Every structure is written in C-alpha cells, then in structure tokens.
Amino acid sequence: MNLLFDLDGTLTDPYQGITKSICHALKTLGRPVNRQMDLRWCIGPPLKSSFAKLLETDDGKLIQEAIAIYRERFGTVGLFENEVYEAIPETLETLRDDGHFLYVATSKPTVFAKRIIEHFDLGKYFRAVHGSELDGTHSDKTDLLAHILQRERIAPAETIMIGDRKHDMIGAKSNDICGIGVLWGYGTRDELEASGAQACIRYPEALRTAFDK
Structure with a gap:
C-alpha cells in the first residue's frame, strides 16, 4: 500500500515554530498581537489563507508580504521549533x-x-x-x-x-x-x-x- x-x-x-513566525510577521506589519490569541487553527491550512483571515484582507500583495516575513523567521529558526x-x-x-x-x-x-x-x-x-x-x-x-x-x-x-x-x-x-x-x-x-x-x-x-x- x-x-x-x-x-x-x-x-x-510544529506549534511553536509556526505560531511564533506568524506573530513575528504580524508585529513587523504593525498589527496587534494578543498573547492569548489562539493560532491552532493556522496549523494545516495553506499559509496564504491563514494570513488572509488574520489580516482581514484579500490584498494579495499584503498577504505575500506577510508570507515573506514569516518565512524569514521560519526558514532559519521556526522550522526547528518542532x-x-x-x-x-x-x-x-x-x-x-x-x-x-x-x-x-x-x-x-x-x-x-x-x-x-x-x-x-x-x-x-x-x-x-x-x-x-x-x-x-x-x-x-x-x-x-x-x-x-x-x-x-x-x-x-x-x-x-x-x-x-x-x-x-x-x-x-x-x-x-x-x-x-x-x-x-x-x-x-x-x-x-x-x-x-x-x-x-x-x-x-x-x-x-x-x-x-
């Protein structure tokens, strides 16, 4: 089989690595991050759809910017916070x-x-x-x-x-x-x-x- x-x-x-990298992207973009924010739902779906909901936008350029910032952290630190x-x-x-x-x-x-x-x-x-x-x-x-x-x-x-x-x-x-x-x-x-x-x-x-x- x-x-x-x-x-x-x-x-x-991957909870720590993904959620910390998401918070990093949101903070960099000047969006408020609540420590009590539940980001468990972000684990599984494509990152593009998660950021669209988090940023409350369908602006493709802004979403891609968030993904790029996320990957800067995730690609060096976050992927091993796992x-x-x-x-x-x-x-x-x-x-x-x-x-x-x-x-x-x-x-x-x-x-x-x-x-x-x-x-x-x-x-x-x-x-x-x-x-x-x-x-x-x-x-x-x-x-x-x-x-x-x-x-x-x-x-x-x-x-x-x-x-x-x-x-x-x-x-x-x-x-x-x-x-x-x-x-x-x-x-x-x-x-x-x-x-x-x-x-x-x-x-x-x-x-x-x-x-x-």
Whole structure:
C-alpha cells in the first residue's frame, strides 16, 4: 500500500515554530498581537489563507508580504521549533518494513519539509517528500495529491492519505483516495469525519496494524 503522510500535526508538532513566525510577521506589519490569541487553527491550512483571515484582507500583495516575513523567521529558526510525536519513528519503521511505500504529502513548501524530515532523521522511511512550491503551487491538498499520484505513478485504489485536518480528507476524497484521520494533531474527530475520513486513529501505534499489504 502507498501511504501518504501529512507533516504538520501528523508526523511532527510544529506549534511553536509556526505560531511564533506568524506573530513575528504580524508585529513587523504593525498589527496587534494578543498573547492569548489562539493560532491552532493556522496549523494545516495553506499559509496564504491563514494570513488572509488574520489580516482581514484579500490584498494579495499584503498577504505575500506577510508570507515573506514569516518565512524569514521560519526558514532559519521556526522550522526547528518542532518535535516529532511520540512513537512516530517506530511506527514508520514498522510500516516500511512491512512492505508499504511511504511518502510525505504536505502543503508546506518542499524546501522546508525536506529540511524538517532530514533534521529529525525521518528521511530513511520515505520514498519521497512532496510539498508545495514557494509560489503557492500545490499548496492545495487536492492539487498536491493529484500531482503525487501522477508523479509517483501510483493508483488511488492502492493509496491512503493520513492526516489530522479536513484539508487532508477533502484532498483524499477528491482524488478517490482513502482518507484516515489522526487524532493527536490539530483536527477533531467531527472535522475529520465530516470531511470524508473513513476512519480515525487515536494513537500512532495503531497505524502499525491498520493496513493490509
């Protein structure tokens, strides 16, 4: 089976790096930042849509400026303010050794995703890391998964998307891929099931026996 793994909220917990970099961008742009501001919802969706909501604007130039400022911090500091979820390495090793083909499928730019995967020594488990381009290409999960299916020449019927947010499940459903939701990340069971998850997994260890070869 081909197993596509989301990155943020599925393999690693990126909360500190993402939220601190968002706050850095907002402060630089002179926007007020409330310490009590809940930014959990920003983990998962494409950054462009998150900044559009945070800045309350559809001004593409301003949104791109915010993203550029965000990346200045995230690309040097934020991407390592991150931690691998407990039992993820062991789970990936078991799945790989059982004969499954593992891929990373993230809306995060590939250049950042690869650095994170290698930093945490997870690269040995994956056949490839697929993300978006810095210009936003493939940041939508539906487009990204379609790209992966074509690029890797894999069949939807032999592929499963594993992620923690609705975007993962919507992208999977749109590409006729089975979607499995994980509950240790940033999405709720209600969100995942309403978006098409065919099952939800509470702990990483449960993935080790969840798939037939």
